[in-house]
Amino acid sequence: MCIIVGVDPGKTVGIACISLDGNLVYSPHRTFAGIGWAVSEISTLTWLR
Numbered sequence: 001m002c003i004i005v006g007v008d009p010g011k012t013v014g015i016a017c018i019s020l021d022g023n024l025v026y027s028p029h030r031t032f033a034g035i036g037w038a039v040s041e042i043s044t045l046t047w048l049r
Contacts, residue, residue, distance in 0.1 A: 003045065007038055015041055 003025055008014040013033040017026040028041050 005042055013038060017042075017045060 002020050003017050004020070006016045006018075008016075012029055012031045014029040015027065015038060016024070019025055026041075026045060030037055
């Protein structure tokens with residue numbers, strides 16, 4: 001499955017992952033998160049294979 005990942009940086013970091021047909025797949029958020037958190041959250045999407 002191919003997905004599009006968007007990251008909204010700031011005080012609260014949001015991640016949105018959508019499939020190519022426009023369905024929301026995953027959407028976590030966290031306050032005061034760093035790049036490490038964002039990368040680890042995105043890497044958990046291996047279950048989409």
